[in-house]
Amino acid sequence: MTILGTSGLVLNEKLLFEHSKPGRKGYSLPKLDVPAAKLPAELCREEINGFPELSEVDVVRHFTRLSTWNYGVDSGFYPLGSCTMKYNPKVNEAAARLPGLANVHPATPPHLAQGILELMYRLQVALAEVSGFAKVTLQPAAGAQGELTGMLVIRAWHEARGSKRSKVLIPDTAHGTNPATATLAGYDVVPIASQGVLTLEEVEAHMDDDVAALMVTNPNTLGLFETNIEAICKLVHERGGMVYCDGANLNALMGIARPGDMGIDVMHFNLHKTFSTPHGGGGPGAGPVGVTEQLSPYLPAAGVERDGDRYRFEPEKTDSIGRLMTFHGNVGIMVRAFAYARTLGGSGLKHASQMAVLNANYVRARLEGVYDLPYKRRSLHEVIFSDKDLPGGCHTLDVAKRLIDYGYHPPTIYFPLVVKGAIMIEPTETESQDVLDEFCDAMIAIAGEARDNPDLLHQAPVRSRVRRLDETTAARKPKLRWEANP
Numbered sequence: 001m002t003i004l005g006t007s008g009l010v011l012n013e014k015l016l017f018e019h020s021k022p023g024r025k026g027y028s029l030p031k032l033d034v035p036a037a038k039l040p041a042e043l044c045r046e047e048i049n050g051f052p053e054l055s056e057v058d059v060v061r062h063f064t065r066l067s068t069w070n071y072g073v074d075s076g077f078y079p080l081g082s083c084t085m086k087y088n089p090k091v092n093e094a095a096a097r098l099p100g101l102a103n104v105h106p107a108t109p110p111h112l113a114q115g116i117l118e119l120m121y122r123l124q125v126a127l128a129e130v131s132g133f134a135k136v137t138l139q140p141a142a143g144a145q146g147e148l149t150g151m152l153v154i155r156a157w158h159e160a161r162g163s164k165r166s167k168v169l170i171p172d173t174a175h176g177t178n179p180a181t182a183t184l185a186g187y188d189v190v191p192i193a194s195q196g197v198l199t200l201e202e203v204e205a206h207m208d209d210d211v212a213a214l215m216v217t218n219p220n221t222l223g224l225f226e227t228n229i230e231a232i233c234k235l236v237h238e239r240g241g242m243v244y245c246d247g248a249n250l251n252a253l254m255g256i257a258r259p260g261d262m263g264i265d266v267m268h269f270n271l272h273k274t275f276s277t278p279h280g281g282g283g284p285g286a287g288p289v290g291v292t293e294q295l296s297p298y299l300p301a302a303g304v305e306r307d308g309d310r311y312r313f314e315p316e317k318t319d320s321i322g323r324l325m326t327f328h329g330n331v332g333i334m335v336r337a338f339a340y341a342r343t344l345g346g347s348g349l350k351h352a353s354q355m356a357v358l359n360a361n362y363v364r365a366r367l368e369g370v371y372d373l374p375y376k377r378r379s380l381h382e383v384i385f386s387d388k389d390l391p392g393g394c395h396t397l398d399v400a401k402r403l404i405d406y407g408y409h410p411p412t413i414y415f416p417l418v419v420k421g422a423i424m425i426e427p428t429e430t431e432s433q434d435v436l437d438e439f440c441d442a443m444i445a446i447a448g449e450a451r452d453n454p455d456l457l458h459q460a461p462v463r464s465r466v467r468r469l470d471e472t473t474a475a476r477k478p479k480l481r482w483e484a485n486p
């Protein structure tokens, strides 16, 4: 039987397991659980039924044509709030493709992989510095997996103290992954109805000795900084709980404030958001996790450590929660993130955050009075409007669809749930004032159309290849296979 390695290399099973024999020095290959059974004969096909026969040139033209129908951050403004769709410098791609970095097999012995190990080590250190945490693991492959890692670390910490707490507090502004994560980690979710910025009283009302942790997002998904965060962390700690921070919005804070300094215990990063890696369509991503010193023994096995001028994987730790990934995480994303951090440097990262905040406030100032602004105060990296008071029976979905006719990817809509008909705009630092002005002009024109000719919005999009789709059915019953005659 053959196994496809994460680098795409086909490994021979026997070879792999010979190399992973315990006792082999300097080699920390994870244990793979490969089923011994052979595949049933009826599943082994020579060819796929009904596939069309096409020439190479037909196939190349088909896919090249399809690729021009795609909309990405390289083709236009992409203000998808909460997703931080910033421009990804092409130098990151060049770095990630360097053969010495791209072609290292994850099972290469550390003494032959010093370059990539040094990069991973230095990225761990850089992320710890940006966030104010003592230690960082690079292993999780997404923000959501970072959340799970962090919550399992918190769980392990409680269990090591013989504590059997069962609840996790989560404000209702949180990303849907937060309650999903807490549930996966075995906790009951207690939602906190928040009025924008979380208050000490709101947390206090739910805090008891059965609460394992509070999960907050800072700045939160309303684009507002949690100004009471220090007092809230103090309160949770006094009652024996931990504070988890969803760090997806770090693009607003770099070089300005550090979650580790606010009293937060654990935070995940979304390298594919803050550290400029292409994303969308489900990945790949990377969700490193930073923790305080007291939680570091529970981090996943095995981080990279420095030994003089050499780098190696940490020896197994007895308290570790184990592994989240078979190997070491999405290393290509780490290379991109490292290239980005090194290109910008500390002052550049700070400038990026400042410009991201400035751009969001520019959009807020230009559209205030045109669209309803539920939170009338300065925002951080993103700003939330709503469809309240929009004339002509027009709603958020109509505005989003009409934006497609104007050549824009729509913003995030109907999230966060606490704002009815939310329109969540995150311009990011990489857009110029000209681009923001054109986008705001389009938004203002659409508000005018809603008043004068609302049917334009109800019919939209009219200039796209497909019109309004049945998105619910597409999500519930996706067609995942090629069909000869659909």
Ligand SMILES: *Cc1c(COP(=O)(O)O)cnc(C)c1O
Binding pocket: 082, 083, 142, 143, 144, 145, 175, 177, 217, 221, 246, 248, 249, 270, 285, 287
């Ligand atoms: C994107 C996001 C996540 C989840 O991150 P993934 O990398 O998509 O798993 C979690 N919380 C917030 C606020 C986010 O914006």
